[in-house]
Amino acid sequence: MTLLRLTGQGLYCEAGGFHVDPWGSVDRAVVTHAHGDHVAWGCRHYLTSAEGAGVLRARLSDDAPIQAAPYGRSFDLDGVRVSLHPAGHILGSAQVRLEHRGEIWVVSGDYKTDPDPTCTPYEPVRCHTFVTESTFGLPIYRWPPQAEVLHEVNRWWRSNQDAGRTTLLYGYALGKAQRLLAGLDPAIGPILTHGAVERMTAAYRAGGVVLPPTTHAAAMERADRGRAIVIAPPSADGSTWVRRFGEHATGFASGWMLVRGTRRRRSLDRGFPLSDHVDWPSLMAAIDATGAERIWVTHGYTAPVVRWLRELGRDAVAVETRFEGERADLAVPEPGADPSEAE
Amino acid sequence: MRSFARLYAALDETTATNEKVAALADYFRSAPPEDAAWAVHFLTGRRPKRLVSAPDLRRWAADEAGVPEWLFEESYQAVGDLAETITLLLPEPAESGEERALAWWVEERLLPLRGQDPSVQREEMVRAWRELDRRARFVWNKLITGAFRVGASVRLVERALAQASGVEEGAISHRLMGGWEPTPEFFRRLVSVDVSDADVSRPYPFYLAYSLEAEPESLGDPAEWLAEWKWDGIRAQLIRRTGRTFLWSRGEELLNGRFPEVEEAAALLPDGSVLDGELLPWLGEAPLPFAQLQRRIGRTTLSRKVLAEVPEVLVAYDLLEESGEDLRPLALSERRGRLLALLARTPSAGRLVLSPTVELPDWAAAVDARHRAREVGAEGLMLKRGASGYGIGRRRGDWWKWKVEPYSVDAVLMYAQPGSGRRAGLFTDYTFGVWDGEQLVAFAKAYSGLTDGEIRKVDAFVRRNTIEKHGPVRVVKPELVFELAFEGIQRSTRHKSGVAVRFPRMIRWRTDKPASQADTLAMVRGMLAD
Numbered sequence: 068m069t070l071l072r073l074t075g076q077g078l079y080c081e082a083g084g085f086h087v088d089p090w091g092s093v094d095r096a097v098v099t100h101a102h103g104d105h106v107a108w109g110c111r112h113y114l115t116s117a118e119g120a121g122v123l124r125a126r127l128s129d130d131a132p133i134q135a136a137p138y139g140r141s142f143d144l145d146g147v148r149v150s151l152h153p154a155g156h157i158l159g160s161a162q163v164r165l166e167h168r169g170e171i172w173v174v175s176g177d178y179k180t181d182p183d184p185t186c187t188p189y190e191p192v193r194c195h196t197f198v199t200e201s202t203f204g205l206p207i208y209r210w211p212p213q214a215e216v217l218h219e220v221n222r223w224w225r226s227n228q229d230a231g232r233t234t235l236l237y238g239y240a241l242g243k244a245q246r247l248l249a250g251l252d253p254a255i256g257p258i259l260t261h262g263a264v265e266r267m268t269a270a271y272r273a274g275g276v277v278l279p280p281t282t283h284a285a286a287m288e289r290a291d292r293g294r295a296i297v298i299a300p301p302s303a304d305g306s307t308w309v310r311r312f313g314e315h316a317t318g319f320a321s322g323w324m325l326v327r328g329t330r331r332r333r334s335l336d337r338g339f340p341l342s343d344h345v346d347w348p349s350l351m352a353a354i355d356a357t358g359a360e361r362i363w364v365t366h367g368y369t370a371p372v373v374r375w376l377r378e379l380g381r382d383a384v385a386v387e388t389r390f391e392g393e394r395a396d397l398a399v400p401e402p403g404a405d406p407s408e409a410e
Numbered sequence: 411m412r413s414f415a416r417l418y419a420a421l422d423e424t425t426a427t428n429e430k431v432a433a434l435a436d437y438f439r440s441a442p443p444e445d446a447a448w449a450v451h452f453l454t455g456r457r458p459k460r461l462v463s464a465p466d467l468r469r470w471a472a473d474e475a476g477v478p479e480w481l482f483e484e485s486y487q488a489v490g491d492l493a494e495t496i497t498l499l500l501p502e503p504a505e506s507g508e509e510r511a512l513a514w515w516v517e518e519r520l521l522p523l524r525g526q527d528p529s530v531q532r533e534e535m536v537r538a539w540r541e542l543d544r545r546a547r548f549v550w551n552k553l554i555t556g557a558f559r560v561g562a563s564v565r566l567v568e569r570a571l572a573q574a575s576g577v578e579e580g581a582i583s584h585r586l587m588g589g590w591e592p593t594p595e596f597f598r599r600l601v602s603v604d605v606s607d608a609d610v611s612r613p614y615p616f617y618l619a620y621s622l623e624a625e626p627e628s629l630g631d632p633a634e635w636l637a638e639w640k641w642d643g644i645r646a647q648l649i650r651r652t653g654r655t656f657l658w659s660r661g662e663e664l665l666n667g668r669f670p671e672v673e674e675a676a677a678l679l680p681d682g683s684v685l686d687g688e689l690l691p692w693l694g695e696a697p698l699p700f701a702q703l704q705r706r707i708g709r710t711t712l713s714r715k716v717l718a719e720v721p722e723v724l725v726a727y728d729l730l731e732e733s734g735e736d737l738r739p740l741a742l743s744e745r746r747g748r749l750l751a752l753l754a755r756t757p758s759a760g761r762l763v764l765s766p767t768v769e770l771p772d773w774a775a776a777v778d779a780r781h782r783a784r785e786v787g788a789e790g791l792m793l794k795r796g797a798s799g800y801g802i803g804r805r806r807g808d809w810w811k812w813k814v815e816p817y818s819v820d821a822v823l824m825y826a827q828p829g830s831g832r833r834a835g836l837f838t839d840y841t842f843g844v845w846d847g848e849q850l851v852a853f854a855k856a857y858s859g860l861t862d863g864e865i866r867k868v869d870a871f872v873r874r875n876t877i878e879k880h881g882p883v884r885v886v887k888p889e890l891v892f893e894l895a896f897e898g899i900q901r902s903t904r905h906k907s908g909v910a911v912r913f914p915r916m917i918r919w920r921t922d923k924p925a926s927q928a929d930t931l932a933m934v935r936g937m938l939a940d
Contacts, residue, residue, distance in 0.1 A: 205481075205484060205485050205488055206475065206477050206481060206485060206499055207485045207488060207489060207495065207498035207499055208498075209498070325498070326488065326489050326494070326498070326834070327422065327491070327494055327832075328489065328490050328491065328494075328830075328831055328832045328833070328834035328835070329834070329835070331561075331831075331832040332832045332833070332836075332862075334425055335425070336423070336424055336425055336426070337423055368484075368488075370484075371481060371484045374480070374481075375481060378478065
């Protein structure tokens with residue numbers, strides 16, 4: 068039985084009359100998380116996790132028709148039992164569990180299984196069909212211990228400081244920026260933020276996440292030059308905005324930075340492989356933990372993941388996403404893209 | 411190996427020239443000479459001949475990583491570098507083995523792989539992978555695959571060696587020319603302040619010209635300048651010392667044995683002579699087409715027929731050493747005078763030809779000569795300041811190359827495939843076609859000329875407009891038109907279009923042109939001479 072099908076507006080649950088992460092404005096949208104490629108404007112009704120309602124509101128508008136549901140609580144949408152479960156990707160990110168006539172489907176949204184102090188950790192949910200992302204669905208992607216990466220960020224900040232350079236660290240404004248903030252050592256020096264980051268950080272704090280004190284870069288003091296770290300979206304790189312920081316070193320925190328080519332293409336001083344997505348081993352472990360008989364693979368390296376699963380004897384299919392036939396094999400967001408875009 | 415791997419990582423991590431030089435200098439100061447010698451060897455682009463076949467390497471790495479070959483290939487497509495793909499795929503080493511020096515790894519483990527049975531090679535490779543940590547493993551893989559580029563130019567390496575040793579950069583640069591073995595003795599000599607170390611085979615660093623982008627009037631008084639044809643041959647330095655001849659290419663490859671007629675003539679030069687010039691197939695007064703030269707390149711045995719039909723000469727344009735004296739500080743006009751006299755008294759039977767000059771009463775004459783360049787078989791003009799000394803490397807100001815305008819054609823993007831290295835995962839390598847009636851015929855491949863922004867746009871176009879996939883190659887909807895430039899065009903029986911072009915590159919994205927208005931094959935064929 069097919070509880071979800073792919074329509075021109077994305078994944079649709081016919082029985083329940085709602086879309087999951089629709090691509091355009093629909094009547095009822097269940098939203099896994101507030102990143103731009105998962106949220107459409109102008110829906111008449113949004114359902115999202117209670118933890119994520121604040122950031123979704125910050126992305127949409129104060130009066131957006133958002134209904135918030137605590138993780139784990141199920142409710143009925145036209146006979147389909149729907150519940151949201153933590154996905155560990157960013158604050159409020161959720162997997163969507165659908166149950167109808169004994170059939171259980173789970174849509175993962177974006178997720179990671181590594182610990183992250185800024186959001187509720189991922190929980191595996193048993194299901195018959197698992198719809199999983201595959202952003203980093205190649206075996207080359209294996210994250211180094213993420214605590215070490217954050218430690219390395221702090222060391223780099225300190226060495227820039229010793230050389231009298233301001234540290235500019237790029238990361239997506241929603242999620243990655245706050246995870247970085249939580250990992251920084253505020254004893255090193257002042258922490259400045261780009262406007263887009265500051266807005267989302269405020270939403271995180273409002274949601275009860277404890278983050279070190281930050282200053283909007285516009286309010287920077289002269290003495291901060293050469294000492295501070297600045298957290299900014301990647302789109303700020305190379306813009307006139309960065310001139311105010313004087314001599315500086317640039318870094319980018321993203322899973323894509325694991326590969327030298329993608330790092331060098333951006334002419335950055337440093338790349339830090341810090342990701343909010345599952346790497347290859349975690350992806351395979353997560354799929355196993357659901358006990359799913361059928362796997363739908365979307366968002367990323369769909370083709371190799373599907374083929375790999377099939378060779379293991381699993382029932383797997385590729386589900387296309389809206390961006391193009393296949394969504395760029397290597398969807399590295401480029402400067403100028405929506406700063407809060409997911410990686 | 412650990413400290414060399416650390417150096418590699420340091421060079422890789424920074425884009426700042428000063429930091430690279432500092433990291434290199436630190437390494438050269440602290441590394442034992444046997445390691446430093448190998449480091450110089452690799453960092454200046456020398457590399458071992460392929461030790462292990464790439465398909466074998468892929469298979470063994472895939473096996474060791476526990477992935478099927480197709481998944482290894484998918485991974486390679488995303489990474490664009492074999493050494494790095496392998497490094498990323500292999501499981502973490504259980505425990506890293508005993509730390510050994512770079513020289514040990516190269517001499518005891520790497521070089522002995524040559525000529526071994528593949529089964530032994532495999533065993534050795536797997537053993538090395540298991541012993542090395544991730545960083546060192548990457549360097550090891552780089553050495554094995556021979557693609558050892560790390561964003562430190564030879565110039566930076568020379569600067570760092572100068573900094574570490576206190577020896578002047580020019581002397582370092584000179585000592586690195588020609589043939590040498592990466593031994594500890596070599597490294598000691600390289601950084602030695604004692605300069606009485608002449609080596610009879612050693613060439614001088616080549617002086618290279620920049621392209622003239624401005625009008626020639628910007629160069630000032632034409633009377634101060636010397637104009638010559640810019641030949642399209644092999645830049646070479648001919649050395650005659652202590653009764654021996656050495657012929658070096660600009661890539662510092664020893665060409666001895668490949669141009670016997672030139673070597674024969676060189677034997678008539680007095681000892682202590684070094685000439686700079688261009689090797690060209692030459693008959694009578696003029697060069698033969700470049701295609702003829704290709705009949706001689708890469709041949710080790712030359713038939714009498716080839717030697718008769720494609721005789722080679724050295725068209726000499728500079729004299730760097732006379733009677734053992736380094737003439738490089740002298741003015742070009744003085745050096746040329748001496749060259750002329752030297753060639754006049756050397757009965758070379760036309761094998762050593764003085765590069766003819768072009769009269770320059772005014773700049774209009776230069777403009778005119780450049781227009782005629784193709785007629786005389788040249789690819790443009792060289793403009794050299796008469797008062798200039800012979801420098802090192804590419805320098806602005808005194809030597810300019812002024813090439814003829816390239817050919818240009820508006821062509822349609824037909825196929826695309828991902829690039830490698832920093833272009834990995836992006837569709838950057840394109841095949842272009844021109845119209846033959848209703849059909850597009852592929853006629854050139856081009857990889858360069860677009861900005862990063864344009865590449866991203868073309869990449870997005872390719873992904874959305876793929877009609878067919880053949881492995882990594884995408885057949886795309888024929889929609890985008892680019893102006894291609896190229897330096898030469900020849901008949902070819904190996905290409906469907908019937909022509910082969912030299913150095914094709916994109917010079918403009920013709921967003922103003924629909925595919926239907928791209929150029930035709932007939933028009934391209936019309937560019938063929940005669």
